[in-house]
Amino acid sequence: MALALFDLDNTLLAGDSDYSWGRFLVSAGAVDGPRYEHANAQFYEAYKAGTLDIAEFLAFALEPLRRLPRPQLFAWRARFIEECVRPMIKPWVAPLLQSYRAQGATLALVTATNDFVTAPIAEILDIPHLVATVAEQRDGRFTGRPHGIPCFREGKVMRVRSWMADHGLTFTDSVFYSDSHNDLPLLEAVSRAIAVDPDPVLLATATERGWEVLRTDPPAQALLA
Structure with missing residues (x-):
């Protein structure tokens, strides 16, 4: 092969790392919790249904990377990998x-x-x-x-x-x-x-x-x- x-x-x-990362950001207080959680879930359902607008989703998913301090992003990512991804x-x-x-x-x-x-x-x-x-x-x-x-x-x-x-x-x-x-x-x-x-x-x-x-x-x- x-x-x-x-x-x-x-x-x-x-599980889904993209969806889980969004949920992690909510739990870390990095984003507006209820509103972000709702949008994250809607995008995930659209993905599963085959109706996802990828441009709209990426505008949502990549915005925290633009807004949040880079050192904090990398620290949160390290936690996310250990706490959420490895068990998956x-x-x-x-x-x-x-x-x-x-x-x-x-x-x-x-x-x-x-x-x-x-x-x-x-x-x-x-x-x-x-x-x-x-x-x-x-x-x-x-x-x-x-x-x-x-x-x-x-x-x-x-x-x-x-x-x-x-x-x-x-x-x-x-x-x-x-x-x-x-x-x-x-x-x-x-x-x-x-x-x-x-x-x-x-x-x-x-x-x-x-x-x-x-x-x-x-x-x-x-x-x-």
Whole structure:
């Protein structure tokens, strides 16, 4: 296997890091609690329904990065990773990733969640490549805007193709693990699509097309490729 791609939220994690980061900011008193919590939940429901306006969501999600002091942001992020993300890592993930490393595959985490949140997650998972929505920075400050194409739906495929071109890779011998119908464009592009605890739309599509389906709650058996 030359290329192993992994979605993050609700795939490698038993939860959504983007949504959880918003909730963490509420609990830390960094944002207007009830109003922010309500908007965060609405965006998450729109994502699950396949109706998310990515530009509108990123304006919401990246605004705290622009407004809050940078040292405080990094301190909160460190707490968030330890308190919220580590407990969400599914128990089968480490051996699965190691199996691909043993095969000499190139591993990449491919996620719509912005790189401020996901860069340290890629590090703790020991996944060397991250293809994520980029939180724009200028003069050492976050602008509150995305840089380039958001890594979402068709944009995820575009971002992966650009990354592959930079690394001399193709989809010829590739696998992608995801839970979400929002990832159908990338699932359709790889040579081996694996639906992990899929949402109903992805499950129906995977069943129709004969894709592999993994159920990991309780932890699935025979996960290793």
